[in-house]
Amino acid sequence: MLRHILNITDFEKSELDQILSVASSIADNPSRYEEVAKGKILATLFFEPSTRTRLSFESAMLRLGGSVIGFSDAACSSSAKGESPQDTARVVSGYCDLMAVRHPQAYIPHQMARLATVPVINAGDGANEHPTQTLTDLVTIHQRFGRLDGLTVGMCGDLKYGRTVHSLIQVLARYPGNRFVLIAPPALQMPREILDCLEKSGVPCTICEDLEAAIPQLDMLYMTRIQAERFEDKAEYASLKGIYVLDREKLAGAKEDMIVMHPLPRVDEIDPGVDADPRAWYFKQTRLGVYARMALMLMLLNITVQGEEGKEACPKFCFEISA
Ligand code: NCD
Numbered sequence: 001m002l003r004h005i006l007n008i009t010d011f012e013k014s015e016l017d018q019i020l021s022v023a024s025s026i027a028d029n030p031s032r033y034e035e036v037a038k039g040k041i042l043a044t045l046f047f048e049p050s051t052r053t054r055l056s057f058e059s060a061m062l063r064l065g066g067s068v069i070g071f072s073d074a075a076c077s078s079s080a081k082g083e084s085p086q087d088t089a090r091v092v093s094g095y096c097d098l099m100a101v102r103h104p105q106a107y108i109p110h111q112m113a114r115l116a117t118v119p120v121i122n123a124g125d126g127a128n129e130h131p132t133q134t135l136t137d138l139v140t141i142h143q144r145f146g147r148l149d150g151l152t153v154g155m156c157g158d159l160k161y162g163r164t165v166h167s168l169i170q171v172l173a174r175y176p177g178n179r180f181v182l183i184a185p186p187a188l189q190m191p192r193e194i195l196d197c198l199e200k201s202g203v204p205c206t207i208c209e210d211l212e213a214a215i216p217q218l219d220m221l222y223m224t225r226i227q228a229e230r231f232e233d234k235a236e237y238a239s240l241k242g243i244y245v246l247d248r249e250k251l252a253g254a255k256e257d258m259i260v261m262h263p264l265p266r267v268d269e270i271d272p273g274v275d276a277d278p279r280a281w282y283f284k285q286t287r288l289g290v291y292a293r294m295a296l297m298l299m300l301l302n303i304t305v306q307g308e309e310g311k312e313a314c315p316k317f318c319f320e321i322s323a
Contacts, residue, residue, distance in 0.1 A: 003300055004113040004120045008131040008167040013174065015299065016138060022295035023139050023288070025305070030063065033294065036303050037064035043096035044070035045088065046123070047079060047103045052264060052286055053123050053132065057100045060293035069095060086115045093117040098300055100132075101125075104229070119300045127161040127230050133263050134167040135296055136289035140281060141220060143288060144259050150177035152217055157183075157224035157244055157269055159190040161231075164263040165224055166194060173197075179204040181214045185243060187236070188226070211244050215254045221246070223262045223269050223282075247271035254279065261285055 004010070011019075026033050042061040044054050050072070058068045071077045079088065085103065089112035092099055098119050101109040106126035113120040124130045141148055153172060155165045159182055169190065172178050180198070182190050182205065189195075189207060198205050208214055215221065223246055231237035246260065251274055262270060262282040274280050298305070 006122045008171045019295040023291040035065035037066035040066040041096040043099040045101045047074040056289045089116040129167045130163040133164045135292040139288045139292045140285045149175035151219045154181045154218040154221040158226045159184045160188045161227035162224040173203045
């Protein structure tokens with residue numbers, strides 16, 4: 001059966017454990033993985049701008065010894081001539097072993113997956129989801145805390161259009177003892193359907209607007225960019241732009257061992273003065289994303305590497321990564 005990764009809920013918990021474990025193995029011993037995907041081809045089909053997601057996918061495949069094809073701008077692909085994403089998926093299936101798709105419209109990767117004959121990975125679909133950013137986030141949280149449960153997680157900024165937080169909250173809600181503090185103005189709060197799901201599952205969740213008031217209780221603060229490109233009403237964007245800025249003064253109220261994460265790119269929501277603080281983990285996070293994507297692609301390609309079998313599930317990472 002063809003396996004696609006379209007939503008974060010497509011993963012079983014045991015698969016997330018496996019990805020964390022393999023990502024840590026790769027980080028500990030990258031040379032062991034240098035040629036394991038030799039002969040395999042990843043296609044990156046990006047109909048929307050990207051720096052980290054596309055390049056970290058490409059870097060991940062190259063570090064596994066495979067190759068990469070694709071486009072980074074829809075204007076350079078046949079979609080500019082009117083080809084449907086479904087036709088593109090059918091055609092590109094013949095050229096690769098895996099495809100990673102990003103599209104400005106929600107659910108396009110899902111539609112492409114119906115016609116593809118290789119696994120399709122959703123690399124961000126409109127304001128819907130971004131499951132591989134979440135894998136990056138989980139690897140980062142695990143690296144820092146050695147666990148994914150029992151955490152008070154703050155999410156701040158554009159929780160309405162920010163696809164990364166939609167995926168992240170759904171997966172962290174599956175781990176016991178996690179609590180969420182959702183910091184956003186009412187116009188940018190987490191979609192109702194997600195809040196309803198949390199409520200049904202009895203996951204503790206507080207909604208608030210004041211970052212400074214919320215920060216002292218948090219173990220992790222996930223900052224997000226206000227998603228300018230998703231607003232139909234540009235005046236509404238102008239009124240919300242710059243609404244949250246995490247600076248050194250606000251960070252002074254946080255726990256000493258809290259971490260700040262951000263999927264990046266940042267605009268103005270984290271002052272560069274925060275970057276040197278040991279609690280700033282967003283640049284480390286980008287590096288861990290390569291290991292997360294390497295582990296995911298190995299799983300989808302059914303490649304196991306000798307020495308992984310006996311590994312404890314979810315070990316604490318034993319490597320150090322500098323900022
Ligand atoms: C995010 C995205 O594309 O959703 N970036 C990323 O993939 N790291 C976040 C954003 O664009 O704000």
